[in-house]
Amino acid sequence: MKKFLKRTLLFIFVASSLYGIGRLGVVAYDSYVFVPRAPYAVMQTQTSITIKWQSPEVEVGSLEYGFFYDSLNKKIEDKKKTKMHSTTISGLNECTKYYYKVNSNSLDIDNKNRSFKTLCKNADSQKIWVIGDSGKRGEDQTKVYEEMLKQIDNDFNKLDMWLLLGDNAYRSGTQKQYNKNLFEPYKELVKRFVPWAIRGNHDARRWAFYRIWDFPTKGESGGEPSGSENFYSIDSANLHLVMLDSEIQRMDVNSDMVKWLKKDLSKNTKPWVVVALHTPPYTDGGHDSDDDGDSGGRMKKVRENLIPIFDEYGVDLVLSGHSHGYERSKLIVNHTGKSESFNEKNILQDAKSCYTKSLKPTKNSGTIYQVCGSSAKLDKAELKHPALPFAFAQMGSILLDITPTTLSSKFINIDGNISDEFIIRKDNTSCEGKE
Ligand SMILES: [Fe+2]
Numbered sequence: 001m002k003k004f005l006k007r008t009l010l011f012i013f014v015a016s017s018l019y020g021i022g023r024l025g026v027v028a029y030d031s032y033v034f035v036p037r038a039p040y041a042v043m044q045t046q047t048s049i050t051i052k053w054q055s056p057e058v059e060v061g062s063l064e065y066g067f068f069y070d071s072l073n074k075k076i077e078d079k080k081k082t083k084m085h086s087t088t089i090s091g092l093n094e095c096t097k098y099y100y101k102v103n104s105n106s107l108d109i110d111n112k113n114r115s116f117k118t119l120c121k122n123a124d125s126q127k128i129w130v131i132g133d134s135g136k137r138g139e140d141q142t143k144v145y146e147e148m149l150k151q152i153d154n155d156f157n158k159l160d161m162w163l164l165l166g167d168n169a170y171r172s173g174t175q176k177q178y179n180k181n182l183f184e185p186y187k188e189l190v191k192r193f194v195p196w197a198i199r200g201n202h203d204a205r206r207w208a209f210y211r212i213w214d215f216p217t218k219g220e221s222g223g224e225p226s227g228s229e230n231f232y233s234i235d236s237a238n239l240h241l242v243m244l245d246s247e248i249q250r251m252d253v254n255s256d257m258v259k260w261l262k263k264d265l266s267k268n269t270k271p272w273v274v275v276a277l278h279t280p281p282y283t284d285g286g287h288d289s290d291d292d293g294d295s296g297g298r299m300k301k302v303r304e305n306l307i308p309i310f311d312e313y314g315v316d317l318v319l320s321g322h323s324h325g326y327e328r329s330k331l332i333v334n335h336t337g338k339s340e341s342f343n344e345k346n347i348l349q350d351a352k353s354c355y356t357k358s359l360k361p362t363k364n365s366g367t368i369y370q371v372c373g374s375s376a377k378l379d380k381a382e383l384k385h386p387a388l389p390f391a392f393a394q395m396g397s398i399l400l401d402i403t404p405t406t407l408s409s410k411f412i413n414i415d416g417n418i419s420d421e422f423i424i425r426k427d428n429t430s431c432e433g434k435e
Pocket residue numbers: 133167200201202278321322323
């Protein structure tokens with residue numbers, strides 16, 4: 001009997017080791033394997049953009065661009081033959097839309113309606129589409145996308161930015177999986193917007209993420225130079241958007257990312273500050289932020305090490321994914337513990353959908369926390385975190401609308417209904433008479 005048990009255990013050990021090694025091999029291969037890819041834009045700044053594409057054959061490709069779709073009067077040719085094309089266009093006008101097309105002998109490219117826009121110094125309003133854990137191709141992903149499109153009257157001109165909160169391509173963020181789960185299903189968006197993608201745990205497990213994307217390290221898109229593609233900020237009109245890597249970066253007080261975050265926020269001059277990171281500080285939407293073992297303890301680290309900084313600099317909104325549901329707080333402050341320690345002292349404004357703040361980011365002025373990891377997946381969950389009273393087991397996405405003095409947010413669910421919405425006002429008007 002003992003011998004049988006020993007043999008069985010040995011068999012299980014060998015089989016699971018072989019499976020693990022095999023899987024690692026497949027994922028490593030898929031992360032480095034070459035895949036053809038239609039053009040997409042990265043590194044958006046006020047005066048430049050980079051267009052990348054991958055052609056099946058080694059060749060000299062070229063890119064034409066201009067102010068009008070039927071008159072692309074400037075052309076840039078690759079300096080040498082390659083399959084991995086990356087062309088940076090500089091000397092562009094700020095806040096300006098350009099059309100472009102890419103020429104390739106071996107890649108069949110749909111050049112219709114290809115455009116990009118440079119970042120703006122100012123804007124009367126900007127709409128940002130936010131999706132989280134969106135990397136599972138299928139009907140649900142498509143429906144969530146289509147319901148957002150209905151909100152903007154199927155007019156891409158009504159959208160300004162696209163933000164992905166991580167886990168952008170299940171299961172392991174490989175090259176093939178990025179094509180299947182992001183570049184193909186969202187191809188019309190990819191033709192017009194920079195996919196500003198943060199890194200989720202499923203992206204961080206493997207090696208393809210920073211081969212696919214280029215991110216600013218020298219403050220090219222605004223904010224304090226970070227010296228790292230893992231964390232950086234973007235100044236887009238009235239918004240200072242901070243992108244953090246909660247997956248592999250250290251988050252202790254003396255870590256590079258935390259030191260940079262403080263410096264970046266202390267120098268910010270924009271009225272609106274939004275932070276995006278995959279791992280939420282609070283959630284009961286699939287992951288459990290009260291469980292220190294969940295997600296390698298990263299939720300605890302975000303709470304204890306990042307929230308004091310968000311409070312210090314009056315961050316307006318923190319966007320996360322990871323839990324596959326929707327959860328949202330009121331305007332809260334100074335909550336770094338588990339859910340049992342959350343109390344009325346943490347709630348600065350006890351309203352349902354209207355909050356006020358001063359125009360200049362101010363210490364302890366309150367933050368709204370939003371978890372949206374259900375843009376393609378849904379988990380069964382309790383959704384009972386006391387800091388997150390507006391919580392739904394629904395798939396959907398967020399549409400933000402930011403003006404110089406207001407920030408409004410809508411959660412559009414998969415059926416096209418607005419399940420949750422709120423506004424933060426910095427225009428000296430009160431929320432009186434509103435919930
Ligand atoms: Fe995740």
